Every structure is written in C-alpha cells, then in structure tokens.
Amino acid sequence: MYLIEDATPAEKYKAILGVVKRVPKGCVATYSQIADIAGLPGRARMVGKALGATFASSEIPWFRVLRADGRIAFGADTHIGKEQAMHLSNETIEVKNMRVNLKLYQWRPESLWGDSTD
C-alpha cells in the first residue's frame, strides 16, 4: 500500500496543494487541517512550505488557508496580508482585524465529518 509518508518531498507538496485546491469558495481551512487531510498529520509547516513554493499560482486558492486561530498568517501591514484579506472579503468571508471566524467559515469535508444533520 502506498503511504504518502514515504513519498518524496515533491510528492508530498503535490498532495498538499491538491487538498488546498479542494477548499470551496466561501470557505477557509487551517494549515493543520490541510496537512491532516493530505495524510500528513502534524506537518502544518510543510503546508506553508508548499504554498510558498507555488506562491500566487492562479490554480491554487492559497488565500483560503489560515492559521489555527483563524488569523491570516501575514501582518496587517504587509502587502500580501492585505491581498489575502481582500480575496476573502470578495468571497463574502468576513475578515475582522486579520481574523476569520472559523466557526462560521471553516471547510467541513464530508469524507471526514460524515453526514451529521447538525
């Protein structure tokens, strides 16, 4: 059986980016969540690495990835930070003080959450 853990770094990055692409418009995910879904639990940092390597690729919704507390990973005074906040706002995601309410916008993949009639 193929384990992503045994794959080359390049393959891991591809797996990570593949998950990021699946984050739906209007939703956000956290670095650790992406790592977890990609089959790489505990590798949140690698998600940042992967995104940085393919930075601003039009195919990848990098701006939908936030830190564990819902904060944007860049300062409010940085160009990239403002750009990310703008992208999110354009998707009707409310960004206050560089932070998003995960309770409201976090992506819930059905494969992991099952069909709860919450």
Add this chain to the structure above:
DNA sequence: AATTTGACCCCGC
C-alpha cells in the same frame, strides 16, 4: 555535514 529558518501547532502557565 551541521545549523538555522520557516505562509505552523499544541501544551502548560
């Protein structure tokens, strides 16, 4: 080849 760095996270205090 050893050390540091980085779009991170979790725990305890």
Add this chain to the structure above:
DNA sequence: CGCGGGGCCAAAT
C-alpha cells in the same frame, strides 16, 4: 492574551 518549550521536516545557509 502572552511566553516558553517541544514537535515537525524540507530547504537554505
């Protein structure tokens, strides 16, 4: 909310 400490691992020094 803030700090320190440990974990994580590929890439850059």
